[in-house]
Amino acid sequence: MFNYYLKLAFKSFRRNPILTGLMIAAIALGIGASMTTITVNYLMSADPIPSKSGQLFHVQVDSWDPNNGFNDEPNTPPNQLTWTEATNLMAAQQAFRQTAMAKSGAIIEPQNSDINPFEASIRLTFNDFFPMFNVPFKYGNGWDKKADDDRQMVVVLSKNTNDKVFAGQNSVGNNIVIDGKSFRVIGVLDTWQPLPKFYDVNNGAFDEPEELFMPFYLKQELELPNWGNTNCWKTPEGEGFAAFLQSECINFQMWVELPTEKDKQDYLTFLNNYVNDQKALGRFPRPMNNHLLNVMQWMDDQEVVAEDAQIMMWLSFMFLLVCLLNTIGLQLAKFSAKSAEIGLRRAVGATKGDLFIQYTIETAAVGIAGGILGLALALLGLVGIRQLYGDVLNDLANLDATMIGLALTLSLLASICAGLYPTWRACNIAPASQLKSQ
């Protein structure tokens, strides 16, 4: 019977190509718009490291202005750390793994004189960074703790950087000149693009990961510049790089890996003790307010899903609703043209249920067609969205299987819902009323 109903549905499309086309177009437009914005929201709110996002915690302590909370919010600690906290907490080594970080940049001078020197972004971090964040390596490895402590001039290259400077060859053991100094390459990353870039959302949640990774203390050693956001509530006492590092300015991030709830509690206790010690030294004038937020909590806290993307999504749902209301009107028109056939089918023995199934299959077929067309429109929409949210969405702003499934389910449900009232009305046509004359 299903095949029979499907065949009848196609006959009906052929009889009313314009009405059917309009319905498909209306559903496709609504689905296209919704899917575009759903995809953007879905990508923005994806868990970038699902295997351990619950065990990685971003560290916040409130070192801010006694008279004025961070961002004028009384209960929110600053979103970054000072150099003092970053280095002290790292020295304490109280977590299973931990890394303080900063963003910087420098000029790479490739040995091959065919390639022009270029500016590269740097992630200054600790050896734990790579295992903590499941960073994949193509060649070599990260550095060890000794390299951190000894401030060794070692570097890990991103895949792109290695492709650019070493033509994609295994460059481990080679030297590379950065800001006029020679660094030894000890590792090359494989493609790695966590989305959002959770470990430093403060400096562009959808930016590419950095091009170079090197030991954190080189910041001080080489006086590497501050890239990314820097906030101060107090001007540094004195001039120069050392004064900045000693100031209350925040430019550093810190993450800890705490596998169990107890580890987390212990770490919080440690942070509280640390802050009390600092208070004794005359720092931390604000009330104690230490936060450990895991990856998804931190994404939430930092409103990684841009508010405009959310608004756009709700607007697109409204648009879908308008499209569906249109579809309801078109359905009613289509069924009223069919009332003679409906009356006849009732007369020769179709139950209301039979007709309901028949016409629901017909609307579902329209929904599927609209969904497929809508997916095509969504792909177009995503091309447009890339202009808006930058390059990193390039690779990922494609519809994956989940999204395709969602689009088809959504359009199926939407069309069936839009069809319910017209179909119900059609099934309740009194058989006798339609048979007298045509």
Added chain:
Amino acid sequence: MLNMTNIKKIYRTDSIETHALREFNLQVDEGDFVAVTGPSGSGKTTFLNIAGLLETFDEGCFELDGVDISNQNDTARSRLRNQKIGFIFQSFNLIPDLNLFDNVDVPLRYRGFNRQERKKRIEQSLEMVGLAKRMRHLPAQLSGGQQQRVAIARALAGEPRFLLADEPTGNLDSSMAQSVMSLLKEINTNGTTIIMVTHDTELAAQAKRNIYVRDGKVSEITHSDQYAGDASELLEDDTESTLSPVAALSR
């Protein structure tokens, strides 16, 4: 077989009440061929729609084939229509975008027959009305008389006990009308009970029994003694009048 006692049907629209049937009494036995005549608006179609379970009634008792209809819900009445009743309408009511085969197939689909059974029945009934060769044609490619024969084939394919026809010849010219009438008589001869509403007294006279409806009541019943199975003599200017009615139809 069909037993109506004191059937009352009132149509209510806004403030107007129309008593379409009042104390309508009729008994039809198996194998009967009843022609229903009466002035316009007297309730003939209303009676036929109630008899065919297309409409409900307000009062009275209606038994069809031993089933008390007032107890049946909509689904059960749909099933009864599907299994026991065939309809022929004045305006044929074929589905325009289905070919003849698929049109005849419609009631059989709801009957739940398998594919072979349906095919057999469709071919047989189209054969019977002389249109087997045009199975794949669309209704619009046929004349009015031919379309009505398709409707008859559709009504017969399910082998119903009853055939209800509401002015089946109303849209046809007199020779077409006569050939349809001949076909109905043949179907009746094969055992199907027929109730036909008509304005044509000549055709009515060919039925076994005539009832005259006036003002929502049966006012007169006459038994026709000139009922004859041989309809070919009625096709007066047909030179090959010795052919059976079905053969005459198929040309």
